Amino acid sequence: MKIFMIGGTGLLGSEGAKELIKRGHSVSSISLPPIPTGANIPKEMELSLGNYMEMSDEEIRKQMTGCEGFVFAAGVDERVEGPAPIYDLFYKFNIAPLKRLLTIAKECHVKHVVILGSYFAYFDRTNPEWKLAATHPYIRSRVDQEKMALSFADKDMNVAVLELPYIFGTQPGRKPVWTFLIEQIRSMKSFTMYPKGGTTMVTVKQVAQCIAGAIENNIGGNNYPVGYYNMTWKEMLRIFHKYMGIPDKKIITIPTWMYAYGCRSIVKEQKKNNIDGGLKMVEFAKVMTANTFIGKSIIVEKLGVEPDDIDKAIGDSVKLCLDILDGKSEAIGMKGE
Template identity: 60%
Template sequence: MHIFMIGGTGLIGSEAARELLARGHTVTTLALPPLPTGAVLPPNLEIEYGNYLKMSDEEIKTRLSGCKGFVFAAGIDERFEGPPPIYDSYKKYNIDPVKRLLTLARESGVKHTVILGSYFAYFNKLWPDMELTKWHPYIRSRRDQEEVALSFADNNFAVAVLELPYIFGVQPGRKPVWVFLVEMIRGMKKVTLFPKGGTTMVTVHQVGQAVAGALERNEGGHCYPIGYYNMQWKELLTIIHRYLGCPDKKILTIPNWLFGIGIRKIMREQKKRNIEGGLNLDKFTALQCSKQYIDKSLGCEILGVESDDIEKAIGESILLCLDIIDKQVETVAMKAE
């Protein structure tokens, strides 16, 4: 299968391309420059640097011509901040492109598509009483993105949305999402204070397998919750402490209200700067302190995702964060265009 991907030089996109190429597919990608220093991409990946948002429909259809698969591995996540209403930015980069690109893909003869989404959309369906789309613009945008994507699915056009959790693994030169957490832990000198709850997680290699599995196996329209390893925050922090060089540092579980105090401080700082985040941090406390677990049978096993060394992937991520914080390396952060 020949596959066109948007975002194929990023952490997830490049690993998905590597997996697809290993399975005998061919992959071309359109991606934003620059390529991070030190990044190693699959040698057979055909790369064009450019911004699809500034291309005409005909220019994009030219790149889709002859392809049977399409992967959207671009967009922005909950880290993105901007002037309110922030939902408008998520609509611009996550929702409107899916509607446009799937229209062009179907017109160009593509048969299999994969959209990289968020596991927050899964928990929105699982826990309706939390009203996650009411309080969190980012989660609302991921729900809306799924609805748009699935509206295209039929017997001749398969659409899979991968509801991705926290992902461990590195691409040299690419800033991990975990820098903030490492900075926070290092700032707590004697003991690490963290709330109860936990999360599901995968390695970046497992995400690559999920993308390939969705292109090869999915029929019709489906959302796949992706989770393989479920850990309490305390379990994850124990591993992180080891790579930070403080394996004996104590971890104290704090009550939700105390966690909320710290998180509201961040919101006040956002307000001073006249920016809004994708998550309402005050309301996010309840979600952060929950067990955001996903059984691997719901998505990973269906798509053929295999076990991997999650502790090694966590360690690689934390060590890169340390190098960034200590200014040992230069990295590229997330960018929209």
């Protein structure tokens, strides 16, 4: 199958391309420069560097013509801050361009579409009492993105949205999202304080298997909650500590109210700088301190995801973060950093 991808040089896109190529598919991609130094981009991928958002419909159409598959592995996440209302920024990068791309894909008779979304959309469905979309602009944008994308599904086009959780693994030259947590742990000299709760997680390799599995197996319009390894924050932090060389450092669990109180300083700083965040941090405390776990059966049975070494994937992420913070490695970040 010939597959067109937006974001083929990113952490998830490049791993997805490798998996697709390994399975016998051909992949072409448009990606924003620069390519991270040392990034292991599959040489078999046909790559064009540029900003797809600045390309005309006809330029995109030329890229999609003859393709049976399309993967959207781009956009921005909740770390992005900007002028209020921040939802407009998420709409600009996550929804509007995808709607245009899906419209062109349908014109080009693309049959299989995979979109990389967020597991917050899953928890918005399963925990309506949290009012996630109503409270957090980023989560609202992911829910709206998902609804829009699935509206394109019909007998001629299969659409899969992967609701991705926390992901571990690295791409040389690209800054991991976990750098902020390494900095936090280092700033707490005597012990590490963190809230109760926990999360589901996967490795980069497993995300790649989700992408390929959805391209090959999804029928109709479906969202797939992605989760494989469920850990409490304390369990995860023990692995962080191990790879940071501080395995005996004590972890103290703080109550929800204390975490929420600490988030007030983030909100205060945002207001001072006239910026808005994708997550309303004080209200987000109830999510952060919950066990946001997802069973692995769906992605195993429907997408063919296999076990991986989550301990090693976390370790690789931690090591790269340390090298970047200590000036041993150069890395590029994400939009807005």
